[in-house]
Amino acid sequence: METKKLGEFLSGNNRESIPDVAFKVMTAIMKLTDILFRHSQKNFQTLGLKPGQTVIDYGCGPARYIELASRAVGEKGKVIAVDIHPLAIAKVKEKIKKFTLANVQAVLAEKNRTPISSEIADVVYALDMFHMVADPGEFLKELSRLVKKDGTIIIEDGHQPRTKTVHKIEQSGWVKIIRETKSHVKCQRS
Secondary structure, three states: OOHHHHHHHHHOOOOOOOOOOHHHHHHEEEEEEEHHHOOOHHHHHHOOOOOEEEEEEEEOOOOOHHHHHHHHHHHOOEEEEEEEEHHHHHHHHHHHHHHHHHHHEEEEOOEOOOOOOOOEEEEEOOOOHHHHHOOOHHHHHHHHHHHHEEEEHHHHHHHHHHHHHHHHHHHOOOOEEHHHEEOEEEEEEE
């Protein structure tokens, strides 16, 4: 079964359902880029998180931003790490324990649905994963449900051109682009 999932993943079919082996390889590659190039630290600084905020790391993957987000929002803030892959949730829980992150919660999503209350987050960010989302409209609908009316949704292109990211966002009708930076597209609810 795992070989079939890997074949589907590599062929571009069912990109949301990453097989365990692909998740582990992705985790190793991300760890290496963070060690060699400090990618996650540089990328994270562009998010502009503030103390006291509630933030959602949607598609948290191997939890590479969790510790940074926890420190940025501080004791009065909250970080909710969301992913569809059980290994991602396990990684978040490992980091919660390792770094004593009392303000971090891990949530397993089912497709584009989470058991998180509506309008809870000041910021929802989805980094290096939007290119893998099978139904961008449903995905952005969920992000817009989670963010407060005046909150910000930050989408990183991932492995697709900015024009494709913008097109998917504009086609969704759920969010509107308020600013583009070199690293991200910042949006608000429509």
